[in-house]
Amino acid sequence: MTYALxxxxxxxxxxxxxxxxxxxxxxxxxVISVIATMWLSARLKVIDRDGSPYxxxxxxxxxxxxxxxxxxxxxVAVIARVVGPSHAIDPAMVEVKSSATSNLxxxxxxNSITLTPxxxxxxxxxxxxxxxxxxxxNAGADxxxxxxxxxARTADPHRASGS
Amino acid sequence: MLVAAGVAGLVxxxxxxxxxxxxxxxxxxxxxxxxxxxxxxxxxxxxxxFLFGRPDFLDIALVYAxxxxxxxxxxxKFFRYRTLARPLGAMAREAGKDG
Amino acid sequence: xxxxxxxxxxALILAGALLxxxxxxxxxxFPDVYTRIHAASLTDTGGATLMLLGMGLISPLGFVMxxxxxVWGFIMLTSPAAANALAxxxxxxGVRPRIGTFQIxxxxxxxxxxxxxxxxxxxx
Numbered sequence: 001m002t003y004a005l006x007x008x009x010x011x012x013x014x015x016x017x018x019x020x021x022x023x024x025x026x027x028x029x030x031v032i033s034v035i036a037t038m039w040l041s042a043r044l045k046v047i048d049r050d051g052s053p054y055x056x057x058x059x060x061x062x063x064x065x066x067x068x069x070x071x072x073x074x075x076v077a078v079i080a081r082v083v084g085p086s087h088a089i090d091p092a093m094v095e096v097k098s099s100a101t102s103n104l105x106x107x108x109x110x111n112s113i114t115l116t117p118x119x120x121x122x123x124x125x126x127x128x129x130x131x132x133x134x135x136x137x138n139a140g141a142d143x144x145x146x147x148x149x150x151x152a153r154t155a156d157p158h159r160a161s162g163s
Numbered sequence: 164m165l166v167a168a169g170v171a172g173l174v175x176x177x178x179x180x181x182x183x184x185x186x187x188x189x190x191x192x193x194x195x196x197x198x199x200x201x202x203x204x205x206x207x208x209x210x211x212x213f214l215f216g217r218p219d220f221l222d223i224a225l226v227y228a229x230x231x232x233x234x235x236x237x238x239x240k241f242f243r244y245r246t247l248a249r250p251l252g253a254m255a256r257e258a259g260k261d262g
Numbered sequence: 263x264x265x266x267x268x269x270x271x272x273a274l275i276l277a278g279a280l281l282x283x284x285x286x287x288x289x290x291x292f293p294d295v296y297t298r299i300h301a302a303s304l305t306d307t308g309g310a311t312l313m314l315l316g317m318g319l320i321s322p323l324g325f326v327m328x329x330x331x332x333v334w335g336f337i338m339l340t341s342p343a344a345a346n347a348l349a350x351x352x353x354x355x356g357v358r359p360r361i362g363t364f365q366i367x368x369x370x371x372x373x374x375x376x377x378x379x380x381x382x383x384x385x386x
Contacts, residue, residue: 075308082288114342165272172279179286199302221329232340
């Protein structure tokens with residue numbers, strides 16, 4: 001039920017940002033389309049912890065702030081490989097294990113790896129991620145540790161603080 | 164004026180991306196180029212809106228971003244399974260984990 | 263004040279465009295699909311973020327900014343999903359990445375007869 005409420009608020013906010021109108025007509029259309037979307041989501045059975053993680057919004061925002069910093073660093077590293085004086089690259093495939101227990105945590109971790117330039121998640125089998133990295137030294141054994149820890153703390157239920 | 168320069172820069176980047184889409188060599192290179200081209204198109208549409216003083220273009224940019232994503236996913240599914248007619252989960256199970 | 267914001271925003275847009283060009287150059291120069299995905303994600307993350315930030319600075323307050331945020335959020339959500347789908351499909355079709363150190367501009371021609379060609383058309 002909480003998840004449905006979160007989805008309701010998110011859809012309503014989305015509609016309001018897109019239309020920017022407050023009038024009886026637009027309000028009515030908004031209610032109809034939000035209800036229709038909720039019904040379709042219920043039929044698809046996606047209103048659950050993974051499909052509607054809005055109860056985690058504060059943690060996710062904090063994580064996003066940290067991730068943006070990582071993205072900036074990774075951007076600089078990849079730019080150096082594209083235009084730098086040394087054109088040597090050293091691609092590698094590495095196996096990374098996610099310590100997250102929930103699907104949401106694993107998805108967050110895998111997507112964070114893909115989002116940072118220089119590393120791409122190729123395959124996810126259970127908690128094991130196959131990662132392709134542009135430079136081997138940037139994908140060592142402990143280079144994903146911090147991201148793993150933070151994404152697990154952001155998304156996993158048992159370490160929740162107050163939800 | 165700087166906005167116009169930004170538009171010019173994007174157009175240069177898009178033409179480079181078209182070169183990659185044309186020389187390939189594999190399907191995946193071409194789709195990657197098309198997807199990246201689409202992302203740049205989203206930015207270009209938004210920027211054009213500011214250039215012409217009509218930020219309503221942002222709605223079009225949003226829709227284009229959606230279409231671009233759906234296109235890429237549909238193409239990947241098609242090239243992997245050669246059909247779009249059945250649910251992805253069923254085909255992945257039949258093909259085995261590593262396709 | 264508004265004038266200064268306008269210039270800063272323009273500079274950010276220009277920086278984003280430059281990053282997009284760099285990403286495109288990377289896509290042209292890197293040797294196989296997987297490395298090209300890295301270069302393309304330069305545009306998707308850095309370029310898009312800088313440009314939309316710049317547009318946010320020159321836009322009037324209000325719904326335009328919220329929509330820019332929406333476009334940004336959407337790009338940040340979909341680009342890793344698309345990149346992962348691409349890498350996964352290429353890997354599943356038997357395209358193997360080149361591993362080990364090599365020079366981009368060496369005798370190994372980008373897009374030459376490397377292992378990245380082995381997967382072409384084998385996804386039946």
